[in-house]
Amino acid sequence: MTEDVLVSARGLEVHFPIRSGGALRRTSGVLRAVDGVDLDILRGETLGLVGESGCGKSTLGNALLRLVPPTGGTVTFDGTDVTSLDRRGLKEMRRRAGMVFQDPFASLDPRRTVAQTVSEPLEVHGLRSGGRERAARVAELLELVGLDPAVAGRYPHEFSGGQRQRVGIARALAGEPDFLVCDEAIASLDVSVQAQVLNLLRRLQRQLGLTLLFISHDLSAVRHIADRIAVMYLGRVVEVGPADAVGSDPQMPYTQALLSAVPVPHPELERSRKRIVLRGDVPSPAAVPSGCRFRTRCPYAFEPCPDVDPALQPVGAPGQLAACHLHGVVGRPVDSGEPVAARD
Amino acid sequence: MSGPASSGTGPVPSGTGPVLEVEDLQVDLRTPRGTAHVVNGLSYTVGHGETVAVVGESGSGKSVSVLALLGLLPARVATVTGRALLHGEDLLTMSPERLRQVRGPGAGMVFQDPMTSLNPVLTVGRQLVEGIRAHGEVSKADARRRAVELLGEVGLPDPGRAVDRYPHELSGGMRQRVMIAIALSNSPGLLIADEATTALDVTVQAQIIDLVEKLQAERGTGVVWITHDLGVVAGIADRVLVMYGGRCVEDGTVDDVLERPVHPYTRGLLGALPDLAAPAGPDGVVPDLATVPGVPPAPTDLPPGCVFWPRCPVRSDPRCETEQPPLVQVGGGPGALPHRAATWCEDRTPGAASAVDRTFGAASPGEGGS
Numbered sequence: 001m002t003e004d005v006l007v008s009a010r011g012l013e014v015h016f017p018i019r020s021g022g023a024l025r026r027t028s029g030v031l032r033a034v035d036g037v038d039l040d041i042l043r044g045e046t047l048g049l050v051g052e053s054g055c056g057k058s059t060l061g062n063a064l065l066r067l068v069p070p071t072g073g074t075v076t077f078d079g080t081d082v083t084s085l086d087r088r089g090l091k092e093m094r095r096r097a098g099m100v101f102q103d104p105f106a107s108l109d110p111r112r113t114v115a116q117t118v119s120e121p122l123e124v125h126g127l128r129s130g131g132r133e134r135a136a137r138v139a140e141l142l143e144l145v146g147l148d149p150a151v152a153g154r155y156p157h158e159f160s161g162g163q164r165q166r167v168g169i170a171r172a173l174a175g176e177p178d179f180l181v182c183d184e185a186i187a188s189l190d191v192s193v194q195a196q197v198l199n200l201l202r203r204l205q206r207q208l209g210l211t212l213l214f215i216s217h218d219l220s221a222v223r224h225i226a227d228r229i230a231v232m233y234l235g236r237v238v239e240v241g242p243a244d245a246v247g248s249d250p251q252m253p254y255t256q257a258l259l260s261a262v263p264v265p266h267p268e269l270e271r272s273r274k275r276i277v278l279r280g281d282v283p284s285p286a287a288v289p290s291g292c293r294f295r296t297r298c299p300y301a302f303e304p305c306p307d308v309d310p311a312l313q314p315v316g317a318p319g320q321l322a323a324c325h326l327h328g329v330v331g332r333p334v335d336s337g338e339p340v341a342a343r344d
Numbered sequence: 345m346s347g348p349a350s351s352g353t354g355p356v357p358s359g360t361g362p363v364l365e366v367e368d369l370q371v372d373l374r375t376p377r378g379t380a381h382v383v384n385g386l387s388y389t390v391g392h393g394e395t396v397a398v399v400g401e402s403g404s405g406k407s408v409s410v411l412a413l414l415g416l417l418p419a420r421v422a423t424v425t426g427r428a429l430l431h432g433e434d435l436l437t438m439s440p441e442r443l444r445q446v447r448g449p450g451a452g453m454v455f456q457d458p459m460t461s462l463n464p465v466l467t468v469g470r471q472l473v474e475g476i477r478a479h480g481e482v483s484k485a486d487a488r489r490r491a492v493e494l495l496g497e498v499g500l501p502d503p504g505r506a507v508d509r510y511p512h513e514l515s516g517g518m519r520q521r522v523m524i525a526i527a528l529s530n531s532p533g534l535l536i537a538d539e540a541t542t543a544l545d546v547t548v549q550a551q552i553i554d555l556v557e558k559l560q561a562e563r564g565t566g567v568v569w570i571t572h573d574l575g576v577v578a579g580i581a582d583r584v585l586v587m588y589g590g591r592c593v594e595d596g597t598v599d600d601v602l603e604r605p606v607h608p609y610t611r612g613l614l615g616a617l618p619d620l621a622a623p624a625g626p627d628g629v630v631p632d633l634a635t636v637p638g639v640p641p642a643p644t645d646l647p648p649g650c651v652f653w654p655r656c657p658v659r660s661d662p663r664c665e666t667e668q669p670p671l672v673q674v675g676g677g678p679g680a681l682p683h684r685a686a687t688w689c690e691d692r693t694p695g696a697a698s699a700v701d702r703t704f705g706a707a708s709p710g711e712g713g714s
């Protein structure tokens with residue numbers, strides 16, 4: 001491998017048992033939230049992870065940090081297998097990997113001051129011993145995210161949504177992480193405030209050399225911030241590649257439909273644009289279609305789609321991968337389990 | 345046509361004139377922190393088959409302004425003044441009985457969150473039938489047939505079975521279709537959609553927008569579409585009204601407002617949007633987004649003068665802080681629809697105010713922090 005991979009998932013699966021009611025709590029099915037994800041996140045890059053609600057993007061983000069236990073496959077973080085880490089190893093890994101959550105109202109403890117919230121990771125990881133040193137670090141972190149250090153003694157309710165999200169980012173950065181997962185970090189903010197937080201994340205990424213996983217359903221925001229984009233559908237990464245390539249020349253029909261559905265604020269362009277309107281709804285992750293999971297809504301579905309589960313294959317621009325039989329039938333047949341090799 | 349508008353009886357009229365005329369709408373809400381001036385003098389007209397988009401950020405008063413029209417604000421705390429003529433009949437002075445007749449056949453509303461606005465313990469069919477039978481002598485069986493028909497019209501698969509489903513058995517997109525079916529069940533002349541697609545994924549949003557546009561073309565419904573998403577506005581609106589601090593700060597045709605914005609707030613809002621089509625500048629580098637520093641004012645504590653001045657990067661006129669700028673024409677007309685803006689900002693030439701764009705563009709990375 002030529003590129004420097006920081007986080008890597010191979011065949012990653014997170015399946016949740018569906019339990020029926022009643023005393024026996026029998027397992028009546030399996031919800032495949034993440035279902036065989038192969039993904040590399042390169043050191044120092046911003047990877048945008050997009051997909052619609054229920055596609056498993058948040059679960060994937062959580063599984064990479066082992067906030068939910070994977071039920072199959074592997075995750076490696078800087079060469080270490082995350083799935084087999086013991087308590088101590090996991091703690092150190094979590095110091096090196098921070099998380100910014102969606103809702104800055106729910107993710108901050110309303111009864112703790114900003115200083116208490118931001119210094120908690122310092123205490124947990126035994127960084128900067130001594131009150132004065134910790135206070136200095138908190139001030140430094142607040143300044144880093146564009147807050148006045150004088151607000152350290154205030155409580156979350158005294159802040160606006162955008163300011164709270166800055167506090168959440170300061171907390172995530174406290175342990176000097178290499179890797180930051182932002183799960184819908186701007187979704188609950190107003191447009192003008194979203195822009196402030198997007199700019200902040202971009203600046204921090206450059207300034208601190210962070211590796212960023214930016215999970216969002218907002219394709220415009222992802223296109224703006226990401227170096228590469230990965231698209232998820234029903235628990236699987238179906239396309240990944242450089243942001244320019246995926247954003248302007250998507251190779252997977254789902255990505256094409258998704259991009260065409262994003263409204264842009266230019267009336268003339270909107271009027272002339274052809275929207276690909278998909279039929280129906282996303283199937284339930286408890287009943288994933290056989291073969292290509294997008295085939296039930298795909299306008300181009302043809303014979304091999306129900307029979308062969310498509311693998312990611314290089315198409316389009318260098319570094320662009322898509323899981324689609326239109327580019328050659330590559331993948332695992334549903335019945336035999338033997339992979340089909342690439343033709344060319 | 346139907347009986348005189350003022351009589352307050354008879355069927356709800358329809359016609360080819362303006363569907364809705366709102367004049368100087370003001371809404372005050374009593375809150376524990378004092379009186380909130382949520383809507384301060386809003387005027388607009390919605391024509392037959394026309395879509396007017398009301399845009400603004402949270403707290404701008406856009407939702408309250410339409411809830412007030414249909415008498416959906418609690419009377420104990422809300423004071424609503426002004427006029428709101430639906431086919432010439434004032435909604436604000438209507439008797440509660442008349443208002444009940446008008447809601448439905450006169451004006452249908454689609455709320456933002458279909459999970460909380462549908463009754464979870466009644467089937468979809470019951471909820472549709474209730475609305476249909478409330479406005480006409482329709483037998484239960486006929487109303488049910490009509491309900492199935494409506495569910496089919498809004499594109500719900502297998503409407504014959506969907507009619508007996510409960511809301512929790514449907515996906516978000518399907519629930520929102522049910523909401524639209526309910527809003528359309530009495531063929532209203534006016535459809536109000538309050539963030540109707542905000543909770544939905546983009547592909548489902550595209551389906552819903554297509555549906556509303558199709559129904560509008562078929563029936564000539566006037567639509568008030570409330571949203572914060574300027575992309576959606578560009579796709580559906582004929583006219584746009586930008587709200588800030590409970591006031592209309594700019595209005596005009598969708599092309600005028602989005603392509604040639606005049607008000608510093610509208611410009612800031614548009615500059616803050618990441619561009620899906622071309623994120624990188626001519627040098628191939630993705631620039632920082634322009635931002636509007638600070639946060640919107642609280643409706644209990646509106647600034648004197650121009651509502652936007654505390655956040656405005658180009659304020660220069662002494663009147664900004666003391667005198668409220670009137671909504672004056674800055675473009676459009678004669679013959680075309682006027683383009684209006686409420687600002688003291690000198691550079692009123694649409695699209696040519698590079699000073700504004702420069703100022704917004706030069707925002708430093710740590711702006712608006714504390």
